[in-house]
Amino acid sequence: LRDYVKGFPKESDLMIVIASDTVELKVKPGSGAVLVKNLYLSCDPYMGILMREPSPSTLALMDSFVPGKPIAGTGVSKVIDSDDLAFAKGDFVWGMVDWEEYSTVNPAGVFKIDVNINVPLSNYTGILGMTGLTAYAGFFEICSPKKGETVFVSAASGAVGQLVGQFAKLMGCYVVGSAGSKQKADLLLNKLGFDDAFNYKEEPDLDSALKRCFPKGIDIYFENVGGEMLDAVLLNMKTYGRISVCGMISQYFLETRDRLQNLPDIIFKRIKMEGFACYDFMDKFPKFLEFVLPYIKEGKLIYVEDIVEGLENGPRALVGLFNGQNIGKQVIQVARE
Numbered sequence: 001l002r003d004y005v006k007g008f009p010k011e012s013d014l015m016i017v018i019a020s021d022t023v024e025l026k027v028k029p030g031s032g033a034v035l036v037k038n039l040y041l042s043c044d045p046y047m048g049i050l051m052r053e054p055s056p057s058t059l060a061l062m063d064s065f066v067p068g069k070p071i072a073g074t075g076v077s078k079v080i081d082s083d084d085l086a087f088a089k090g091d092f093v094w095g096m097v098d099w100e101e102y103s104t105v106n107p108a109g110v111f112k113i114d115v116n117i118n119v120p121l122s123n124y125t126g127i128l129g130m131t132g133l134t135a136y137a138g139f140f141e142i143c144s145p146k147k148g149e150t151v152f153v154s155a156a157s158g159a160v161g162q163l164v165g166q167f168a169k170l171m172g173c174y175v176v177g178s179a180g181s182k183q184k185a186d187l188l189l190n191k192l193g194f195d196d197a198f199n200y201k202e203e204p205d206l207d208s209a210l211k212r213c214f215p216k217g218i219d220i221y222f223e224n225v226g227g228e229m230l231d232a233v234l235l236n237m238k239t240y241g242r243i244s245v246c247g248m249i250s251q252y253f254l255e256t257r258d259r260l261q262n263l264p265d266i267i268f269k270r271i272k273m274e275g276f277a278c279y280d281f282m283d284k285f286p287k288f289l290e291f292v293l294p295y296i297k298e299g300k301l302i303y304v305e306d307i308v309e310g311l312e313n314g315p316r317a318l319v320g321l322f323n324g325q326n327i328g329k330q331v332i333q334v335a336r337e
């Protein structure tokens with residue numbers, strides 16, 4: 001990170017640093033450390049927030065990145081050397097790593113990957129990692145969905161949204177998604193099994209679009225974007241509806257945030273609206289895996305990834321989240337196994 005970011009993150013806010021000294025790829029005996037080669041890195045919208053100067057609000061979520069140091073996030077890596085008995089050379093792990101080719105990691109911050117589960121390793125940045133847990137906890141724990149209910153998902157073709165939509169279909173709900181292009185809306189309808197979808201950039205009257213898709217109203221809204229979309233959704237919620245506030249990506253980097261007109265609907269309709277952070281639900285991780293793995297095996301859950309190659313393309317990929325360039329989960333492939 002070059003320096004704290006003001007406004008929207010740009011590619012130039014990040015710099016590539018090529019180490020000048022030779023580093024031995026070995027851990028110090030007695031250090032308890034694990035040295036890994038990074039294979040895949042996850043791009044997540046919260047990372048843009050952590051590129052900004054910390055504020056009391058953002059510190060409630062996480063510490064900001066440090067200017068002059070590598071940014072960090074979840075990734076998938078291969079163990080090169082280990083001073084921890086739980087990890088051996090050649091193991092694959094996922095967890096928090098710095099954005100770099102090789103990392104020394106704290107063993108407490110990474111999980112061993114079971115290679116007998118036959119999925120691409122990149123999936124541990126998404127469907128089988130924190131993104132999957134986010135969709136699972138935000139939908140099931142916060143919204144308590146019931147068969148036949150109506151569900152609306154914004155940023156629906158993205159990393160989290162595509163899973164929420166599929167979970168809702170598996171529960172027997174009626175599911176509509178919004179996304180920022182025709183290609184993404186087609187993906188929702190033709191590949192991800194949504195019942196309906198609309199491109200919010202072509203339907204500026206969001207209230208009409210929602211009324212068309214939900215003539216009887218929305219039971220559950222999975223919120224990823226905030227702002228005008230949330231305002232329009234509030235008008236279309238049913239009494240006793242639930243809103244899981246996962247993200248508000250349209251608001252993170254604005255100088256002046258949108259002022260909502262329809263918040264009193266929360267009272268009039270007795271709506272439950274709750275924000276959450278995925279890491280609050282780590283204790284649900286085993287239950288989440290028990291739920292998703294059989295569906296993945298049976299081909300009933302699919303996952304769309306957008307993989308760019310090369311750490312040098314990381315800044316472009318990360319910043320692309322904030323203007324909708326990614327189609328599906330944005331991942332960076334740093335190296336091959």
Ligand code: NDP
Nearest residue numbers: 045158159160179180224246247248249250276277278324
């Ligand atoms: P996505 O894969 O959905 O990528 C971000 C997408 O957001 C873009 O592709 C774009 O899709 C959409 N977007 C960007 N800017 C805007 C805007 N101004 N208005 C509307 N949509 C916009 O990311 P994730 O699935 O990883 O994250 C989705 C949301 O969930 C984010 O808000 C994120 O912060 C939040 N999140 C929260 C977590 C938690 O623990 N609470 C954990 C993980 C994510 P489009 O082309 O459709 O506009």
